[in-house]
Amino acid sequence: MGEVNFNNVVKRFDDGTVAVSDLNFSIEEGEFLVLVGPSGCGKSTSLRMVAGLEAITGGEITIDGEVVNGLTPRERDIAMVFQTYALYPHMTVEQNMGFPLRMARVDPEEKKRRVRSATNILGMENLLGRYPRELSGGQRQRVAMGRAIVRSPRVFLMDEPLSNLDAKLRVQMRGEIARLQRELGTTTLYVTHDQVEAMTLGDRVAVMHDGVLQQLAPPARLYQAPETVFVAGFIGSPPMNLCRATIMDEGGALVAKFGSFALPIDPGSIEKYPNVREHVGRDVVLGTRPECFFIASGDLPENKLVKAKVDFVEMLGAEALIYLPTDAEQIDGSTRFGVKAKTGANGGTEPEQLTLVARIAPKTVPSHGEMVNIAYEEDSLHFFDIDTGRALR
């Protein structure tokens, strides 16, 4: 019960804008799949197409093998949790949660039993008689969840359900949603713009950008092996440093030169990105994770070091971020390779210079203006094609 398929799904609005182009993926039965991306990337539209709240322009969506394109929301047997919770203000909590059952003409006794069991799961037995206006944000969120689970639908759809909560409550509810989904085992499609939510909740995460699916993978793989420059820049905080680099062969060893700086490419990284070999002498996009840098401790050979001047330091307690200005050209994954960027990719504006961010242990924090030697972990360089933005694999 509850396998969702996207087959070449296209959404074009009346004014001609393409919100979703050629979306293909499937959500396994019982899977928790998170759709993540910046605002306007088409993730909510995709969700609403599954719900039946948005017409599908092209392709088809199936639930359990049944094409649902022409079905109304009520015929799809799905439940949705809205960002605003969308509780019915004139009904009590009990009536709110019982509403889907009442619409389905479930017998009143059975309805009562199922509402009670849902409230037990969510721990809000004492709220049944209250109206939404008498509830706190977290309680409202819980009622919205309850309304979704009472009818045991084929699929849960959640549209940024946590974004109206304060930070602390968000973490708590995040855990609760994960627990609930595990217990119920219902297929869930969850939309968010928050990568932390995506990484912590999802069995698999689908990253979208400009209506195009960039990568669909388990969270760990998304972080370790990003498929495109966009994913590389989107997942991770602070984001990956992305710059234009040239692959050079210096006496059999490959080196990535960016601006006046250079990093040796270790065999482990080449193994992950074998295509790098084909790009000797050509420009690529080089990606380095801030957390993979460390302050060199002296016994490293000279060619593994990057010498740079510290511009400023952010002390975060458990770690420190140091900002190192370079003369390499910065690559912006969200504008350069998107659908919208294609028309004027290199149009006009001066390329920005990369400020390298390194996340280091707080024990040896350099001060402003100091020259530091930093080195980079092995196996952890990322390479992308400068024209297509795809990983050099």
Place this chain on the structure above:
Amino acid sequence: MDNIAGRKSHLTWAVNISVILMVLIWLIPTIGLLVSSFRDREQISETGWWLAPLPVEMTFRVRTSPEGAAQQNGLWVLEGNVFATPDMEEQLGDDDAELTRFGTRGVNPTEFAAGETAELRGGGTLTVNSDGSWRAESEEEFGPRGPTIYFAAEVPPQFTLTNYETVLTADGMDRAFINTLTVTVPATIIPILIAAFAAYALAWMEFPGRGLLIAAVVGLLVVPLQLALVPLLSLHTSVGIGQSFLGIWLAHTGFGLPLAIYLLRNYMVGLPRDIIESAKVDGATDFQVFTRIVLPLSFPALASFAIFQFLWTWNDLLVAKVFLPSDADSQVMTVKIADDLLGSRGGDWGILATAAFVSIAVPLLVFFTMQRYLVRGLLAGSVK
């Protein structure tokens, strides 16, 4: 400490004063009507309602009779009191009036001040004092009629319930009240029923031509109903409704619908989209979304339109005149007041003011029972 949100304008007092002034200005006509409805008919025609608590100077005429004239020192003397005549006693009741001026000729009834001595036309003199006592002296015997005394007196303010008695006990007023209710209640309910359905469709259902339909409804708002009276009546006659209650219900419904649809549609379109979509995902059909979600949440808009429609069908005179038969059995209150009470008593302000207040009573009751729905925040807690 003066952040933008918390800063109080130094001109708050000016705002308060101008609001109070405006409220007063708006209230003045109503207060005037209220005061006038309790005043005596003669007093209304002498001074404005704002002078109601002050004594009114009114002019009277008293004919005297020569009976009781006596000869004293060679002169015929006639004495009396102008306030002691039956007519005046009826006018004044127990109040004391004060005579200010008097005269002997109708063309100039206030020629002399109280206490002065005036020449009578037929010879002789007349003295009238401020307490009303008078004394005429003449060398000859008075003719068949005594001297006619014209005088102005300060009459204390008189308040009376006579006007209310007249209006409430007028023949057929109870019938007219029932008729007004018969017209008003269906003429309020029918358009709300129709408009609520239309407004939901125009606000939340996708169909081709929706925008044009909304534009047409807005366009209908500007059509004056006076323009439609005659063609509508002839239509009613040709389909056999003619002048009847059914006819006036339909007419009021038609005239009320554009505003009703416009008002309700604008309210419904402002309901949070999420709530309606949520109901659809929860398995509600369009009809269920309408009856279970949109209708209960639109109650404030329904109530405010109901008040409007009730008020102007209650106060309506024109449509009732056109679409109802003119016989006494189907007269509504406005027609009754205009035709029977005022038509035969032209310029009777006391009756007019009283009728206005009698007919205001029911709308006021409706307003105060419904107004709490206008201010209640029904949407609190639904989203966010």
